[in-house]
Amino acid sequence: MKWHYVLAVMLSGLVLFSAGCSTVTKPDTVKYVLEAEPSSLDPAMTTTLPENNTELQLFEGLTRLDEQDDPQPALAESWDISADGTIYTFHLRKGIKWSDGTPITAQDFEYSWKRVVDPDTASENAYMMFPIKNAEAYFNRKAAADEVGVKALDEHTLQVRLAYPTAYFLNLTAVHCYYAVPQKLVEAHPQTWAADAKGMICSGPFKITKWIHSSEIDFEKNENYWDAKHVRLSHMEFPISDSQATRLTLVESNQANMTVEPPPADQTRLEEAGLYKVAPYLGIYYYVFNVTKPPFDDVRVRKAFALSVQREALVRHIIRGQKQAAYAWVPPGLKNPVTGKDFREEGGNLMTEDAVQARKLLKQAGYDTNHPLPEVTILFNTNEMHKAVAESLQAMWKNALGVQVSLMNQESKVFMATRSKGDYQIARASWIADYIDPMSFMEVFSDEENDAQYHNKTYNELIRQAKETNDPAVRMTDLHRAEQILFDDCVIIPIYYTTQPYAAQPYVKGYHWLQLGLVDFKKAYIE
Template identity: 55%
Template sequence: MKRLGIYSVLLILILSLTLMAGCSRSGETIPADTLRYALEQEPSTLDPAKSSTLPESTVELAIFEGLTRLNDKDMPEPAMAESWTMSSDGLVYTFKIRSDAKWSDGKPVTAKDFEYAWKRALNPTVAANNAYMLYVLKNGEAYNTEKASADEVGVKAIDDYTLVVTLEAPAPYFLGLTAFHAYYPVREDIVEAAPDTWATNADTLIGNGPFKLVKWQHSSELQFVKNEQYWDAKAVRLTAMEWPISESQSTRLTLVEGGAADIMVEPPVADQERLAGLGLFKVAPSLGTYYYVFNVTAPPFDNPLVRKAFSMVIDRKVIVDTIVHGGKTPAYAFVPTGLIDEATGQDFRQAGGSLVSYNVAEAKRLLQEAGYGPNKPLPPVTILYNTNEMHKAIAEAVQAIWQNELGATISLQNQETKVFMANREEGHYQVARASWIGDYVDPQTFLDVFSDEANDAQYHSEAYTALMNRVHNTTDLKLRSQLMHEAEAMILDEALVLPIYFTTTPYVVRDTIDGFFWSSLGTVDFKQAYRK
């Protein structure tokens, strides 16, 4: 009876989604011929300055657009900016905003919208999660840390269609940054009218991207229609999208296989071989690392020897081969493969080599050195993770290893993603699941995670910050590469993280959908998607 009840609920869910005909705030009916993406998480916010998860970034990519947009090779192309020039020293960029760039309500997108948005993200009173992404701007960090004024930040609208940007130091990846959500424009009148709620409600979200959000039924569904005001609307082939929301991999797969969705990410591992046989399973490359982060202020992980010991007993290859699959590879460092070492032309990971190892005997010796043994057992440890079948399976495997090899008492705690993220950011945990997908195609995007004073590990190191400041400010590519390798080695020597695997993006898609692409930075772009 219990099993029948579960199947009945799923059937009702599928039928209700299939038959659903939603209406927007203006009475527009969502057409039946639409793309349906099963979103893996309810967005906490769609404020580009504050959002922090890939599902949020994917939604924002549909409804906003920056000065540039990444193509299917992850290269920036003209978007809100039709052209730009760069000074000979690489410090000053001058962007020309399209005269036909408009918001979804028909008002023009101007250079002033970009200046407002970027300075708002850096405003210390806003406390934006993504402020650090704009530290590349001259005085960006100084303004965010209250050492400079907003007027001193290196972004200025000369007129409605000219934006001049001055950097702290040359940054070869800067144009790629302008496609990132922290650099999207937002409208001052929209934000100031409802500062706390404008980005959590479809009625108040005005975007400038290929689609507009017309319905947001929280924890249930998002609905979009084509934005006819978009400058490149002729390239947008879909008339609408419906995105049911579920954190459950199995539920999302059921939606696709039942016909209520067309595409979903991260299908359950147990189904991947079967799905591949049906031609539904695909794998896209990804620049990311799945890891556990230690709270360095929470015993027993306030001792780096303990952190190293807990990391050294994990056999990453076994976890990947038996649990994870999906083309992922074991991670023996923090920066993933696929990034170029500018000094050598090699892959950065290949040049840096492995920085962690599997060594149970050494792990036990380190615990003894840290003072733990029969007369002083380890305190109980709780692994925190957000609700998801994969996260649960990995946490159970890690739990068993730590109990069997180290004699530790390990418990598991899962939380809904919004609560989980808040607790991790506030340091309310001992060890927690984490992942980082690059914000741009450069090793620095991984190393900056721990140069921010608000990092999840609660790690504050003047030496590391000084090292990363040298990375930010040098124009010597060889020196910059050397410094980044030193920074990564410091992260692993301090054992701030326990890297587990380098990511890919496994997904399931029905053969009726084409024209979309997955960026290696983790987002999926539906601008030119279509139903065959």
């Protein structure tokens, strides 16, 4: 998942909320406070949680994730899959319409998907389309649009040819960049069609009625939605504030009834009031080594630092939020379809805590009191929580290894550029799944441009095999083997698996938090 998701959730600012704040009295309206202003609501271009949360209410893909986060028929009522897993034929529902009453067709999907991988669109989401035949080649200007494996056979039939069998492809069709967008509107107003409520056309359970920028987004039920009979709310309102304290005040005072990321210091009080909730969230907070920068170009030094981290204490005293200490890479919540077991449970812990062994490894690498390590600096983006974690690790490494570690914080955009260039030794990082499959995590370090500057041929080959096989048993075995290599080479230090803390009034019912960090209000209601 792109880093923007994580930043949007974890950063808090000082902007004061200024939207109208009447007490919630309407029984058919949910007020959910967004944590940031969407820069756009164009599903091809957006990357942050506030944007994608809003789009989930307004748009729909061929599939939509259910309460178990499994893809179910949505704008497509059914599909056929070829025996080799490379050809999907989707059959759209008859009579499906945009919110303005015009038909939604297979041509809309062909146009929308090719738009995402059009190099002139320059979408940051294009990589999620790369399982489609020639999509990556088109994005890199090595193929034509007509060669991309997406074709509308008629108004109701979309055929998709994949470059290789992709076990999670149906999950992808529920992701925001796979939504259809209205071609005529987009081509008429390519820069502004999704930047304002006026004239915006939607396909999902709700349609947008008002957007006061940096203040509030309002919705009403989309009567042209194919499943409108199951949409219980007539209206929704999304006030906007990037201040955690302001968002929480709105919920506690009943001026709104739900928001994300209440301040950790308020957790106990909110629990006692029955307002504190925690949803599953497929992600991990970790530290990443630049494996080419001394002293971390030596795997023994990397392992010494990793073995010295006391995660349980960090989670209990600093992080809170009912987070789970992490001892591997892929988080819990992903099922092996062959065994029916959780992928993480099968793989077990791949890292331990052992200060004695850590000191031995450091000595084997040639470092002791007479030969101290060169200067080591932790890089993190400016945020109180990141600072607290970095300070804790600094103390742990001093106590366990006797090493001096400096801290360096940077504004988030600068930080991400620094990390991407590899201009660091060890840095804070987070990763949230783009789609519900272990591959969303495992392919991170097979990328030739990964932040760790890590390149392992065996690892890359296992990831390639896992992508291209049509045998789920082989696929899962390859992914487990690759994950073990990642820890044999000690590329990262996992800290905790993420959760999604939120505050909600108990009378809001029927919503569903996806493991991807999004909340679906399609079936929500006020009790």
